[in-house]
Amino acid sequence: MRRFVHLLANDLKGGYTLRNIDVGPLFADAHAGTGRRFSRLPRPLACFECPIKAGRMEFFLLGSKIVVTSAVRMGPDLLHSKSVDPAWAAVGGRLFALRFDDRIHDWSWDLLPSPPLLDMPFEGDDSDIQSYGAGDDKNIWVSTAGKGTYTAGGWALPFDGQVQYIPDYDPCLGFCNKTKDLCSAELTAWANDEALEPPVHRKIWDDDVVDDLCSTRWYLARSHLTYLGYGKFCVTRFFNITHDFLHVAVMTAVEATLTYGTGELQMVSRASRRYKFKLGTSIFYALLN
Template identity: 30%
Template sequence: MNFMAFGLDRENLLAVDQIGRSFLYNHDSRLLRTGMPKMRGPISDPISVAVGDSLYVMSGNPGQLPGQGCFQALLHTRLPGSRAEDWCWYSLQPPPLFADHDNGVDRSSRFEIGAYAVVDDSQIWISTSGAGTYSYDIASGAWSKLGNWALPFRGRAEYIPEHNLWLGFTPDDLQLCTADLTASCELRPPVLHDVWTDMNRPEDWTLTDASIVPLGSGHVCVVRFFLTCPEESIEDVYGDALEKTETFAVLEGVKLLKAGWAQLRMVKHKSERYVFGHDLVIPL
């Protein structure tokens, strides 16, 4: 099951199960709607972005199942053949990655989306290692190629309007960083402005993923997911050694402040650790 927040103030939370059934919870009204329309089809490794009051969902690896079903949008609009307005899923044109690069390459890796962002509340940018960076224009429904370069982020980058910059994580070590995507062009990829490398953690904490939740006024919640393996181990029914693992998240409040011309300062606030469980095991 996947959970995706959208809406002008991220007041809607959509839950989608493994067969595409969706359930909508509105934070303002505290109401849960179970009779939501079903998705047009399953999407593997989904990524989602919120634009206005709409939600756009795309396969994070379009090369696995290329076709019309890999890009869908949940829009509140007039229903076909009716005067009533309601939520409805629509299939959108998939990115033209294969039309430009269909020479027998390994689609499963070269066209995996490594980074993505919303620009000017009107475009969705996606970046791959094998096909470069493409832009989807929401108004026209057309794709265009921005360049052969890749975005300098890993995963979703969030726009921080107070500083006119995008905040995300570096591709290699998931350090917080910023970049100005509007300064890029076909021959000039965006470059990082700020990189904060002061994330301290115990040596046995393995960082597996990270995410950002914008809170407004330059505040964000940074969520990092960790894996750690305690020293003790257990045995399975065959006598083979297994190592128990612990997975948890660390949530940290961060505020971005001006620190001079074209520079930002990161102020850390309270952090909390949330443990998911201790029952995962891996073979030694």
């Protein structure tokens, strides 16, 4: 089991800090909740400063390495930012990032042929990438709200953000495109063109942490799912507190179990921790160490 999650936040003036969060203890207490106290953030291990004034950086995970673009030239120089949630996938030890460039009317920095699902020009909210991920060593899914899913069909995936394909389990895991709860769906048949109907959620697990915090007027900004191995996951939720606009990260330990007799996949929440960042922090990443 991997115990550490990289937490990146733009809490520097023109830059990001990287902190290692030990989530191993969250699995030790099966009944502990989030409580009302904030945990102390560990000291940053590294800082990344953007060389371009008012510029942005993007962070991707490739195996055990973090790839940084538009920072200190640790990765290829992208033509421009890839919006709040960049679409990326690591397949066969290579990193694929997808971004449409309005200036040249084409896709940039991709190692595969350009996805044919989008018409020219790239305009309208129905063309925004809603969900994405690597199915296996041969398939990448890129899904939009109104123009279908590349390598699958003319419908959108039932996920919001990145899709996690875990070989140990049949369904793919991610966050529900409607409720933002953790959910699963079967996508392998659609990747092999074995079905014409759009995939549906196989299971949706209610998130008590989200329900509790949203009831206190916290706004859920984005979510990340990190697989630690051996059936253990870390769900990282980023919230905005409406009354003072501070930004909070809530990290929850989640363990996968199979129901005896039926083999049905269950996701059981363990303990959680809260971390508060200073005013002005708006962009986060949660990557596996």
